[in-house]
Amino acid sequence: MATIAHTEHVRDQSDPIVKIVELRKSFGDFEVLKSVNLDVYPGQVVVILGRSGSGKSTMLRCINHLEKPSGGAVLVNGEVVGYRLKGEKLHELRPNEIARQRATTGMVFQSFNLFPHLTVLENLLEAPCRVLRRSPHEVRDEAMKLLTSVGLAEKANVYPSTLSGGQQQRVAIARALVMKPSVMLFDEPTSALDPELVGEVLEVMKELARSGMTMIVVTHEIGFARGVADEVVFMAEGRVAEQGPPSQVIDNPQAEATKTFLRSLNERRDTPVQ
Amino acid sequence: MATIAHTEHVRDQSDPIVKIVELRKSFGDFEVLKSVNLDVYPGQVVVILGRSGSGKSTMLRCINHLEKPSGGAVLVNGEVVGYRLKGEKLHELRPNEIARQRATTGMVFQSFNLFPHLTVLENLLEAPCRVLRRSPHEVRDEAMKLLTSVGLAEKANVYPSTLSGGQQQRVAIARALVMKPSVMLFDEPTSALDPELVGEVLEVMKELARSGMTMIVVTHEIGFARGVADEVVFMAEGRVAEQGPPSQVIDNPQAEATKTFLRSLNERRDTPVQ
Amino acid sequence: GSSPQAQPAGGTSSADATPSTDSTLVKMLPASIRDKGTLTVAAAVYAPAVMQPSGGGEVTGWDIELTRKAAALLGLKVDFKIIPFDGVIPGLQAARYDAATGEINVTPDRTKVVTFVTNHVSKDAFIVKADSPKASFDKPSDVCGLKIGASLGSSEAATAQSMADECKSSGGASTTVETFQTQAQVNLALSQSRVDAALASGSQAAYTVDQTKGQFKLGKLGFGPEIKTGLALANNADTAQLAKAFQAATNKLIKDGVLAKVLDQLNGGLGAVDKSEIVPAPSS
Amino acid sequence: MESAKAKTHPQHTPSNAVSATSALTADQETLARETVPLRHHGRTVAAVFLLLVVANLAHSMVTNQNFQWPTVWHYLFFPEIMAGLGRTLILTVVSMTMAIVLGILLAACRLSGNKVLQAVAGAYLWFFRGTPLLIQLIFLYNLSALYPRLGIGVPFGGPELIGGSTNLVLSLWTVALVGLALHESAYMAEIVRGGLLSVPKHQTEAAAALGMNNVMAFGRIILPQALRVIVPPTGNQVIGMLKYSSLVSVIALPDLLYSAQMIYTQTFETIPLLIVVSFWYLLCTSILTLFQQRIERYYGRGVAGQSTTPGRGRILGLGMPRKRVRTTLSSTTAEEG
């Protein structure tokens, strides 16, 4: 697999690239996020763990304002997402301004969400040409390079429905990357995949991490967390329950919730293979 | 979890309970099963492994005649499934007779396939009352016992859509068991589940195996295969490529296909957890 | 023109008793009809010839009464079926009805498919809005340049079309004909000036002017023939005999003065004839 | 691990990071404070304008003499109108019932393995969906002009076994009911077929695996689930039938509309009578719609996310409830089958 070339990023400043401050989010009466604080620095790979329903996806979706926070704020590249600081107050932005902000983050969903009516290449060209108004000619070259780097150059002109799940997810990653985001968000990118297909997607993500991309990854793949993450965040009951390098959080968890969770993941693998 | 009480079965005769003879199956020009031979004896737990598309599901579906074989035969309890031996020839049975035969096997699907318009209890009562014409009163007691044994007695009167995937799959197992089948077929029963929910389903299956039920299980859960199976069958290119106890097939595979497959499963688990 | 008296509300017919059966006339009937004893007669609502009393009850109208009285002479009961006008002749063709009534004009097209026993003559007239400058139409060119409304399947629709064609051939202003499904829709279109004039039979026109209380006035038609109207009979093996029986019965009504009385009472005395004819004339 | 990251290149500044980093330095309190929501001026203006139009319309309806409200009132419960309404309802109920039965048969033919049945059902649908109901009614009504006798007999000119005059067999009501039912059955067939196809094949398999035979599986598992898809459009068809049944006026069956027409043909009170008729149609369709919603709710039982009224901004907004992808597989991967 070729190197994912143009997604190189800086870590030459100490400001966090994503800063989550006292984030709260309720759905009706149900408070999913109670108070989340998190800093992610350029080039970092952060893996989020937590039980189903602990609010991992909600937090991720607040980062690019797919969910509107009930309180607190998210800053990406130093800008408050979804608001403008005017005087002492945060004024809600117009939809168009929010759309512009979203272009700086890339997101990969559990269910791939490729556009089924567009070919693979068209999926990649759509956003850069329309949102960033870049020339299709130039973008096409970059898109083809990215497709090559995820190993799917020969699938450029087919429709997504003809691809395997693993291939679709790799296209989804390329589609996010062609926008040159400063941070990539992954929401359980491999859990809709057949076990055999998980490897090929994780490989692309590892390559991306190696190239220096800032990544926030919600996943159940402990192996990936251990091998690639700089930081593992364990969420429980709408808060960050535990946080630290994988060696600490995975192999030597302190919080009771973390221990229970890791045990439940472990139970079914009685013994390791070979 | 209570013992799965009334699903006790015999192993007092040496005849196989499921016998697959020279089974072939094509879809159009595409030959999925080329020649499958397999004997399963009463009380045995057989795990089927194999790449996606290797024909595992097709073979399983031939056992209860959800697929009509293109050649060869499947015998359950000594009866040819779907045919009657008359003179020297196999005569196709009428749909009603095939339905009667199917009642002797229980099947659990990857996607649960509970009946969404019936409550959990009604899901369990439907087949015994209509197919076996048993009294609803009597079946209700048995069904409640089974629901208790899979830990879902209190969900008897809710609709399946309100249950988690793991709960739905446990109901599906109970629904198959209430028909008192002589053999249970499982087609990837845990692969549509969230990782945390896999354990609860495997636990029910283990309990069932302990009670002596004959089981044929297609799964990617190597841990389950190692811990519970009497026999592991590896399928490749429409044939049984390798067969034997788990210690042999999993830990010391001989066929090249088996080795490749186990390696691909393994790749993503860099190191075991804890 | 003189307007007909409004129909007695809920009443069955004129005060006159139904004439009693005439045994010589009965003998003229074809056996099949005589045995049946009832005649099924289609009619479209076409005031004042055919009127459905508001609030239910038996149909009335001058043509209904004439049919009923002629049938009574023949010892027949009549079962009236009220249907749309454009379904009348096709209904006879399809043998759904034995006969049809309701000021049905005798036209060449119709006589090809049904047989008439005439009992009345009418002259078409225009209905125009009360404030219309046109009050009489004395020669064909007076019609040119108008939008004429008529109802579907009526002979007036055909007459209007031929007027329009004549204007065109004589180089007059262009004339259009709009055909509506019922006379009520023609009138409604007229009341909103969507058409300039509506062509209808004289009695219908008079009735309409009377009913709409000052909205419309009558536009006398100074040209064009008198048109015979009458009972239409379905063509089949018995038609010739049945027609003769009805002709005889109608002639008796004329002779006894019953016909004139009915027309006086229900049609302002318009359109009486002195003898009934069969059209097309019987071959023997 | 960190060493791998060290080789990243420092030149490239995030391309979309436009504004200053001022917010980073803002104190936490500011960020956690209440926010000022965006106002949607365009929407408010449109709403006010529409309200004005509606109010003006209502005002003019009450004050305009031309509506002749006293006449409307006079005819509202008029005996003939009531009788017509009754006939319209009978037509709707009876012909819909016949159409549903026929439709199920036709759908079964279309889905059967038998090529001949498929073709005949296809031709039937082609004809009855391809011509206006009006023509079909006129045809049927005038059938005796084509075939004076209807009967069952030996084909190709052989003797008739039983039969009768077409006009006796096809009485006025028979023509109306059969005509409406034949036409409607072509539409119902497609609805039923769609409903049956919408039930995931998984469900048939699950039923079969439990030993149910075809009839049991169809009656207990497939049909009840298909009804969820069949009922809403069938409700629409019933409402449609209520209205299109007025076409029977062409064969002189005095339904609601024709009863009114018979009155206004004579009295010329066209507009008030049409208002009366509209009132009854609206009342009936509203009641039917309420019924439909209740029945839909009944057949939707056990299916998550049934709410039929979509909430605020479901399409273009992003704030709607999400559903888990995995745990609902059973009832929804459905649509694939």
Added chain:
Amino acid sequence: MESAKAKTHPQHTPSNAVSATSALTADQETLARETVPLRHHGRTVAAVFLLLVVANLAHSMVTNQNFQWPTVWHYLFFPEIMAGLGRTLILTVVSMTMAIVLGILLAACRLSGNKVLQAVAGAYLWFFRGTPLLIQLIFLYNLSALYPRLGIGVPFGGPELIGGSTNLVLSLWTVALVGLALHESAYMAEIVRGGLLSVPKHQTEAAAALGMNNVMAFGRIILPQALRVIVPPTGNQVIGMLKYSSLVSVIALPDLLYSAQMIYTQTFETIPLLIVVSFWYLLCTSILTLFQQRIERYYGRGVAGQSTTPGRGRILGLGMPRKRVRTTLSSTTAEEG
């Protein structure tokens, strides 16, 4: 492990194992030999019967004099019929176009966050779906009886700014086109709304996450996918409009059917003229159906399993192609959103 199994109880014999174990001893060759398929006698009989009926019908159509085939031929390309056909086509095309545009607007109102817009659109749908098209056309045609002048002015009796006589504003064609379009738009609104709701919310989110604004996401992502759901019923509506446009005869606009009616109510050649009209309607609907299928195929591009003709025994049989559950999640878990 085996020890755990040893504790199983030997009393229970499989309840459904009815027959002998003879087959177990049968040699492998017998089992691998060719099998004797089941015969479906019932189906064959039904098919033969139906074929007979169809053949008999065809035979009688050719031999029956009452069909008056020479007259049919005479009128088939008659100038008035051709003119009527032309008017019918114009009515269909123009009013459908207007209805689609109006329908999209109404759907947008129904889905908007604005309560007033929702309510007004709801009332509109209620009225136009609740009354027969026939009545709506009569009303509109006779609107000048209610409102002699139409115009825009100050509400509640204020001065008129621009306006004109109702009959001038609403010419015959305007009434026909507007009437059909208003009625149809109520149905189109529901179709468009259904189509928009059928696009999984995931797709909107994916577009938003890429930085697309609402307009872009709607035009490039949502609408193209919604069309796949919108086009088939719209096709049906076009076909329906072709037929129901014949109701304009009530305002004396001579479309295809009414042109024929004007002829046969004078000449009484009812059946042949109805055959002529049916021929043209069937031809048009068949052509439209072909078009519809092609367009559906176009909008179905990129969606797996598009085949619209279900294969043998899809419902009650079990032999259909299965699709993998997991790998198609992207395009199909869809329906949940």
